[in-house]
Amino acid sequence: MDHNDNTSSNGNGRPTSPSPSLYSFHSSVDERIILREMYGRILNNQNDTYFLPADHEEHRRLDLQHHIYTLMLGDLYPAGSLVRKALRPRANRRPKVLDIGTGSGRWVIDMAKEFPHCDVVGVDLAPPRLEGEAPSNCRFEIDDANLGFAHFRQQFDVVHARATSMGIRDYPAFLKELALTLRPGGVLLLGEGEMQLYDEQRRPLSFSEVTSSWIERVFFAGYNAVKTRGGSIDASAMTPSWLRSIDSLIDVGWAKAFIPIGPWIYANERDRVLAEMLRTNCLQYISGLIPLLLSDGYLPESVEKMKREATAELQELRVNIYSRWSFAWAIKKP
Numbered sequence: 001m002d003h004n005d006n007t008s009s010n011g012n013g014r015p016t017s018p019s020p021s022l023y024s025f026h027s028s029v030d031e032r033i034i035l036r037e038m039y040g041r042i043l044n045n046q047n048d049t050y051f052l053p054a055d056h057e058e059h060r061r062l063d064l065q066h067h068i069y070t071l072m073l074g075d076l077y078p079a080g081s082l083v084r085k086a087l088r089p090r091a092n093r094r095p096k097v098l099d100i101g102t103g104s105g106r107w108v109i110d111m112a113k114e115f116p117h118c119d120v121v122g123v124d125l126a127p128p129r130l131e132g133e134a135p136s137n138c139r140f141e142i143d144d145a146n147l148g149f150a151h152f153r154q155q156f157d158v159v160h161a162r163a164t165s166m167g168i169r170d171y172p173a174f175l176k177e178l179a180l181t182l183r184p185g186g187v188l189l190l191g192e193g194e195m196q197l198y199d200e201q202r203r204p205l206s207f208s209e210v211t212s213s214w215i216e217r218v219f220f221a222g223y224n225a226v227k228t229r230g231g232s233i234d235a236s237a238m239t240p241s242w243l244r245s246i247d248s249l250i251d252v253g254w255a256k257a258f259i260p261i262g263p264w265i266y267a268n269e270r271d272r273v274l275a276e277m278l279r280t281n282c283l284q285y286i287s288g289l290i291p292l293l294l295s296d297g298y299l300p301e302s303v304e305k306m307k308r309e310a311t312a313e314l315q316e317l318r319v320n321i322y323s324r325w326s327f328a329w330a331i332k333k334p
């Protein structure tokens with residue numbers, strides 16, 4: 001039975017009995033079934049809420065974003081001591097890690113290398129970008145997190161979901177599902193970059209048709225288009241409270257980091273590199289937003305103009321803007 005079998009649904013589209021993922025990814029899966037071409041880019045074909053591309057260009061951007069996260073955290077994950085404790089070698093079994101919305105698969109591969117005694121599973125709407133051999137202790141599945149994870153109950157020691165909110169319809173329900181996939185004592189890790197932008201004093205920028213920069217215009221348009229599609233784009237602000245409301249979770253923690261988009265301010269070489277990488281990521285992200293904006297009704301010439309002007313602003317460092325990145329974590333009651 002797959003997740004499209006409504007006979008076992010609990011009424012909100014979530015299956016109530018254990019069911020496998022839609023596909024276990026291997027290169028012989030026909031990508032024409034799971035991907036589609038829209039507005040000149042390749043997108044996933046499972047879920048209309050998530051409308052960023054799933055092609056090589058986007059996966060290269062996600063690889064860069066992965067380096068940004070890793071440099072920002074100084075590690076592959078927040079709450080390092082909790083993660084290392086949960087993934088310590090055990091005599092009786094191999095610890096297991098789950099990554100939801102794995103994108104290019106970079107995090108899964110790096111985790112599989114850092115923890116060779118663990119098994120790591122990556123799940124996404126679209127296949128990962130595997131160049132060369134992936135470590136033998138990792139694998140990938142194609143699935144939609146909105147359908148729930150009845151087949152993964154109490155299996156994982158660490159569960160990670162980073163930058164997935166755009167494709168999640170009901171984020172509190174998603175967090176409850178993730179909590180159910182954890183073994184007692186397991187660690188849940190969440191991370192998101194916000195669509196809200198911040199000024200030089202780190203105050204939220206409010207949108208104005210008259211005075212806003214082109215970057216703000218693009219982000220504002222993207223934010224609204226995601227909302228129209230039902231994505232939980234602003235979930236990160238509420239995530240710690242939602243985690244605290246789940247009875248099976250304890251020791252909720254959170255952290256936030258501001259990073260300038262482009263090196264208009266920096267204290268040291270690490271910060272300069274981070275700001276520079278974020279500028280490149282942002283330029284690529286703007287290109288990735290184009291199908292979403294066109295599907296939301298923007299005319300091609302308006303989208304082209306927004307992209308051109310925002311790109312020039314970023315390349316010439318004409319605007320001093322911060323982006324904010326949020327992390328949250330919790331432990332499943334032992």
Ligand SMILES: C[S@@+](CC[C@H](N)C(=O)[O-])C[C@H]1O[C@@H](n2cnc3c(N)ncnc32)[C@H](O)[C@@H]1O
Nearest residue numbers: 050062101102103124125144145146162163167
């Ligand atoms: C912005 S990318 C982040 C990728 C990766 N987590 C990272 O941090 O590099 C978001 C990913 O989440 C996936 N995604 C979004 N909604 C999803 C859903 N409902 N089920 C499974 N994957 C989803 C997308 O296909 C995309 O690959």
